[in-house]
Amino acid sequence: xxxxxxxxxxxxxxxxxxxxxxxxxxxxxxxxxxxxxxxxxxxxxxxxxxxxxxxxxxxxxxxxxxxxxxxxxxxxxxxxxxxxxxxxxxxxxxxxxxxxxxxxxxxxxxxxxxxxxxxxxxxxxxxxxxxxxxxxxxxxxxxxxxxxxxxxxxxxxxxxxxxxxxxxxxxxxxxxxxxxxxxxxxxxxxxxxxxxxxxxxxxxxxxxxxxxxxxxxxxxxxxxxxxxxxxxxxxxxxxxxxxxxxxxxxxxxxxxxxxxxxxxxxxxxxxxxxxxxxxxxxxxxxxxxxxxxxxxxxxxxxxxxxxxxxxxxxxxxxxxxx
Amino acid sequence: xxxxxxxxxxxxxxxxxxxxxxxxxxxxxxxxxxxxxxxxxxxxxxxxxxxxxxxxxxxxxxxxxxxxxxxxxxxxxxxxxxxxxxxxxxxxxxxxxxxxxxxxxxxxxxxxxxxxxxxxxxxxxxxxxxxxxxxxxxxxxxxxxxxxxxxxxxxxxxxxxxxxxxxxxxxxxxxxxxxxxxxxxxxxxxxxxxxxxxxxxxxxxxxxxxxxxxxxxxxxxxxxxxxxxxxxxxxxxxxxxxxxxxxxxxxx
Numbered sequence: 001x002x003x004x005x006x007x008x009x010x011x012x013x014x015x016x017x018x019x020x021x022x023x024x025x026x027x028x029x030x031x032x033x034x035x036x037x038x039x040x041x042x043x044x045x046x047x048x049x050x051x052x053x054x055x056x057x058x059x060x061x062x063x064x065x066x067x068x069x070x071x072x073x074x075x076x077x078x079x080x081x082x083x084x085x086x087x088x089x090x091x092x093x094x095x096x097x098x099x100x101x102x103x104x105x106x107x108x109x110x111x112x113x114x115x116x117x118x119x120x121x122x123x124x125x126x127x128x129x130x131x132x133x134x135x136x137x138x139x140x141x142x143x144x145x146x147x148x149x150x151x152x153x154x155x156x157x158x159x160x161x162x163x164x165x166x167x168x169x170x171x172x173x174x175x176x177x178x179x180x181x182x183x184x185x186x187x188x189x190x191x192x193x194x195x196x197x198x199x200x201x202x203x204x205x206x207x208x209x210x211x212x213x214x215x216x217x218x219x220x221x222x223x224x225x226x227x228x229x230x231x232x233x234x235x236x237x238x239x240x241x242x243x244x245x246x247x248x249x250x251x252x253x254x255x256x257x258x259x260x261x262x263x264x265x266x267x268x269x270x271x272x273x274x275x276x277x278x279x280x281x282x283x284x285x286x287x288x289x290x291x292x293x294x295x296x297x298x299x300x301x302x303x304x305x306x307x308x309x310x311x312x313x314x315x316x317x318x319x320x321x322x
Numbered sequence: 323x324x325x326x327x328x329x330x331x332x333x334x335x336x337x338x339x340x341x342x343x344x345x346x347x348x349x350x351x352x353x354x355x356x357x358x359x360x361x362x363x364x365x366x367x368x369x370x371x372x373x374x375x376x377x378x379x380x381x382x383x384x385x386x387x388x389x390x391x392x393x394x395x396x397x398x399x400x401x402x403x404x405x406x407x408x409x410x411x412x413x414x415x416x417x418x419x420x421x422x423x424x425x426x427x428x429x430x431x432x433x434x435x436x437x438x439x440x441x442x443x444x445x446x447x448x449x450x451x452x453x454x455x456x457x458x459x460x461x462x463x464x465x466x467x468x469x470x471x472x473x474x475x476x477x478x479x480x481x482x483x484x485x486x487x488x489x490x491x492x493x494x495x496x497x498x499x500x501x502x503x504x505x506x507x508x509x510x511x512x513x514x515x516x517x518x519x520x521x522x523x524x525x526x527x528x529x530x531x532x533x534x535x536x537x538x539x540x541x542x543x544x545x546x547x548x549x550x551x552x553x554x555x556x557x558x559x560x561x562x563x564x565x566x567x568x569x570x571x572x573x574x
Contacts, residue, residue: 056352056360063348067565067574068392073371076348080364083357090357125565125574175574183572291352299355301480302416305473312472 021222026152029095037221041151042096043112044223046103049089051115052082054288058122059131067125074171075128081164088160092153108293116274117200119282126179126186126193132172134194134201134239140165141235142205150222173242180246187247194243195251202266203274205232233263240264328504330385331404332511333445334394335501335547337377338405341395343426344370345558346413355416362462363419369455376448396566400549400556407546408491410554414484417470417477421484423463428525429495429517430456436512445509464528471532478533485529486537493542496521 013032020027027033059079066072090100106112117135122128143165147158176194179186206212206228218224236255243250254267277285323331347367354360378391408426413419434456437449470481498515505511526536545551565574 053352053357060352063351064345064561065564067396067572069371069375069395070392071574072344072348073368073375076351076364076368076371079351080361080368083361083364087357087361178574182574183569185569186572295353295355299416301474301476302355302359302470305477306469308477309469309473 021150021220024150024222026155027150028152036217037223038096040217040221040223041154042093042098045089045093045096045154046098046106046112047114049086049093049103050107050112051118052086052089054114054118054292055135056082056086057288057291058118058120058284059128061122062125062128065125066128071175078132078168078171081168085157085161085164088157089154092151092157095153104296108289108296113278114288115204116277116282117204118288119277119285120196120200121284123196124189124193126176126189127197129172129175129179129190130193130197132168132170133176133242134172134197135204136165136168136172137239138201138204138235140169141231141238145224145226145231148222148225173246176248177246180248191248194248198251199270199273200277202232202236202269205229205235207271207274236264236266323501325504325508326384326386328501329508330381331501332505333377333381333384334402335404337374337381337391337394338403339409339426340370340377341374342403342405342555342558343409344368344374345562346409346411346419346422349413350419359416366423366455366459366462369459373448373452373455376451380444380448392566396563400551400559402549403551403555403559404547404549405555406491406494407543407552408488408494410546410552410558411488411491412554415480416466417480417484418488420463420466420470421481421488423459424467424525424528425488425492425495427456427460427463428521429492431460432517432520432524433512433514436517440509440511442509445511467528467534468532471529471534481532482534485534486539489537490539490541491543492521494544494546497544497547499547 014034017027017031017033017037020031027037056079059075059082063072063075063079066075090103093103094100103112107114117138122131140162143158143162147155147162149155149158176190179190209227209229212228240250240255252267254265256265258265276282280286344367347363347370350363351360351367354363374395375391378394382389382391382394408422411418411422431453434449434453438446438453440446440449467481467485470477472478496514496518498513502511502514506513529536543552546555565572
């Protein structure tokens with residue numbers, strides 16, 4: 001094809017993509033899409049998948065110490081769900097032309113990120129409650145919005161994930177409620193967990209709208225449909241009431257209902273801390289990555305054996321047929 | 323021991339095998355070689371917790387002192403745990419875990435197949451539910467022993483080491499003592515000693531297909547079923563029972 005013809009084809013394809021977006025039709029794996037859209041999605045979906053998988057570590061830290069059989073069962077089932085979400089999301093990203101192996105390499109090289117929140121430690125049993133209630137609670141607000149994202153496989157993964165996440169949030173809240181109704185030690189643990197997780201949970205929505213560098217394209221392509229600040233406000237509004245019901249104090253002296261806005265106003269978020277953790281200096285960044293790398297390296301011989309066995313069996317099958 | 327005490331100990335033996343094995347399986351969470359195996363092993367841990375709840379709950383009822391499944395799991399000392407030693411050994415690596423899962427699941431397949439016909443309706447019902455789970459635990463372990471045994475030179479060596487090291491612990495599964503004898507007569511429980519030949523035949527066939535040597539050692543490790551454990555159980559309980567011990571009045 002001549003250069004001019006190629007350019008015309010490209011323009012037509014882009015036009016058809018933009019029309020689909022305009023009509024709110026889902027973009028499917030075999031549809032033509034701009035490279036930047038594909039790259040944006042790979043970055044976002046793989047980051048989401050890695051977050052689910054890395055998030056298994058802080059919760060996994062309490063599995064062997066869960067205080068009752070029921071608590072252990074719920075926690076295990078929840079972590080298993082997170083791993084399952086990682087699997088759907090890796091698969092959704094694979095439809096865009098990247099393999100899970102490549103995504104893991106990018107995680108290990110630092111090219112791909114995961115949610116900052118998992119760089120904080122889970123220090124007492126109430127942290128398991130706080131992670132479910134606040135961290136999954138914040139994630140749900142974001143994920144409910146992503147159910148309408150423009151890329152079909154991502155949107156469908158979100159529908160399924162949201163159902164499970166709302167169970168996670170309830171189990172987290174149940175732990176907090178039980179502890180607040182318990183002994184003085186338990187109440188102290190619950191408030192301590194609240195104090196440590198509240199601000200990092202608010203940071204999960206990302207920088208203020210005025211600062212968020214990528215919101216332009218993401219909005220245009222309907223990958224993202226609500227802004228960081230809108231989502232953060234939704235989360236705060238629903239969570240404040242839940243905290244009050246069980247007697248937990250939100251660690252923000254500036255928190256106040258704003259009648260005119262119809263939302264709570266909150267105190268300043270420490271963005272220095274946010275960027276510090278993003279840049280690798282959170283309490284657990286190194287620990288989380290070292291753990292993932294170590295486990296991946298230690299499991300290499302198992303994956304190689306499974307591959308070698310599969311190849312042997314295929315060869316035997318081929319020989320028996322010929 | 324009177325009949326009630328014998329039955330209590332019998333249920334604890336079955337329940338503790340599930341409880342302690344669930345502990346070891348759950349340690350694989352975020353530590354497995356691939357994400358799919360992370361999910362599989364935690365799923366088995368969940369099966370084991372469910373089984374432990376049923377059996378320890380029933381043990382509590384038989385004892386009649388108001389102790390719940392949680393009381394028996396979290397407020398009992400090491401010498402009163404009656405799991406076999408095989409369940410409490412550290413996971414070591416994936417091959418060790420698969421060897422343990424093969425040995426345990428193959429034994430349980432035969433044992434619970436017999437327990438389904440017990441005259442004790444509760445145990446028979448628990449056995450029927452458990453047997454469904456045991457079938458896929460066994461099939462999962464078998465698949466991995468084959469893959470690792472007949473995979474690469476490295477995986478073969480690791481799988482052989484695991485199979486050899488754990489073999490002396492498997493014998494404890496087939497011990498038949500006065501508790502077993504009493505249960506065989508009272509509720510038609512299976513006789514563990516009578517299952518050994520079937521187990522050896524079944525496991526040996528898998529090991530051979532996996533190009534592994536069937537261990538020949540006659541040495542056996544024993545004691546767990548009577549509360550004499552390896553050094554590992556104390557550490558498991560210290561960790562597992564930490565919160566109920568540190569905060570005895572708290573409810574979780």
